[in-house]
Amino acid sequence: MIHLLHDAFVAGHIVVGALGLVAFWVPVVGRKGGRRHRDWGAIFARCMLGVGTLAIGISVTTLLDPVGTHPHMGFDPAFIAGVFGWMMLYLAILTINLTWYGMSCVRNKRDHRANREWRNIALQAILLVAATNCAVRGVLLVEPLMIGISTIGFATVFTNTWFILNPAPGRDAWLRQHLKGLVGAGISVYTAFFAFGAVRMAPELALSPILWAAPCIVGLSIIFYHWWNIW
Numbered sequence: 001m002i003h004l005l006h007d008a009f010v011a012g013h014i015v016v017g018a019l020g021l022v023a024f025w026v027p028v029v030g031r032k033g034g035r036r037h038r039d040w041g042a043i044f045a046r047c048m049l050g051v052g053t054l055a056i057g058i059s060v061t062t063l064l065d066p067v068g069t070h071p072h073m074g075f076d077p078a079f080i081a082g083v084f085g086w087m088m089l090y091l092a093i094l095t096i097n098l099t100w101y102g103m104s105c106v107r108n109k110r111d112h113r114a115n116r117e118w119r120n121i122a123l124q125a126i127l128l129v130a131a132t133n134c135a136v137r138g139v140l141l142v143e144p145l146m147i148g149i150s151t152i153g154f155a156t157v158f159t160n161t162w163f164i165l166n167p168a169p170g171r172d173a174w175l176r177q178h179l180k181g182l183v184g185a186g187i188s189v190y191t192a193f194f195a196f197g198a199v200r201m202a203p204e205l206a207l208s209p210i211l212w213a214a215p216c217i218v219g220l221s222i223i224f225y226h227w228w229n230i231w
Contacts, residue, residue, distance in 0.1 A: 006061035006069040013054040017189060020047030024186045028222060041182065048099040048185045055092035055192065059085050082141045087149065088192070090134040094153055095188040097123045101160050102181020109174040115164045124164070128157045156184065183222050190215035 026040035062069045066080035073080065100123055108114040131153025138146025163169055163177050194215060 002061050002065045003068045003071075006058060006065075009054050009057035009061065013051060013058060016047050016050040016054065017193060020044055020051055020189060021186075021193065023047060024190075028183065028186075044186075045099050045103050045182065048095055048182075048189060051189055052092045052096035052099070055088055055095070059089035059092060062088065078141065079143075082137050082143060082146060086137050087134055087146050090130040090150065090153060091188055091192055093123075093127050093130045094156065095185050095192075097127045097156065097160070098181045098185040098188065100181075102178050102185065105163075105174045105178040105181060109178075112166075112169060112174070120164060124157050124161050127153050131157070187215050 020043075023040050023044040027037045027044065030037055030040075063081055063085040066077040066085065070080050070084060101120060104115050104117075104120050131150045134153070135147050135150035138144070138148075138150065159180070160177075163173065166173075169177075
């Protein structure tokens with residue numbers, strides 16, 4: 001039963017995620033601030049919230065039955081639970097956090113104090129717990145990838161909280177944070193699709209540094225390029 005539920009979450013994750021990965025590029029490369037940017041940005045954000053929620057389902061079912069949900073991999077159950085359970089749960093929360101934060105920044109651009117609403121604050125606390133858990137379990141499994149990728153969560157919590165609590169963040173700060181949040185969500189999902197998707201076809205690629213690093217490099221390049229233009 002658990003593996004059937006897991007497969008249903010995976011199927012939904014692929015469908016919603018595929019739409020989101022396509023929608024991601026329209027606001028990134030298109031004209032900023034126009035109707036198309038707003039409409040496709042909203043589609044992308046909704047897809048990311050859906051993908052993150054479905055990924056939570058995938059991770060929870062994996063933790064309940066590591067081998068039954070991944071019978072083709074032949075990995076140790078503790079490794080499956082760590083990478084495909086706890087780390088995926090962390091990435092799912094990271095995606096939801098960044099998406100909600102990115103949309104809040106643009107929604108509250110004229111009222112910065114509104115960014116301190118309880119869901120935005122709670123997501124920072126939840127991500128901090130998830131990142132810490134991922135790092136600790138990475139240490140226990142002696143898995144550097146889990147430890148390294150958890151640092152993104154810590155950096156996200158720190159920078160998000162700094163902006164949220166900053167009484168006077170500056171005129172265009174909301175725009176930089178909006179960009180960081182939604183492009184960051186895109187990085188998270190592209191990383192998961194490349195890494196976790198490839199592992200189903202070639203399990204030996206599960207921990208390939210190239211698959212994990214490539215989306216981050218591209219995404220950070222996009223963020224810094226647009227930040228430079230904003231300055």
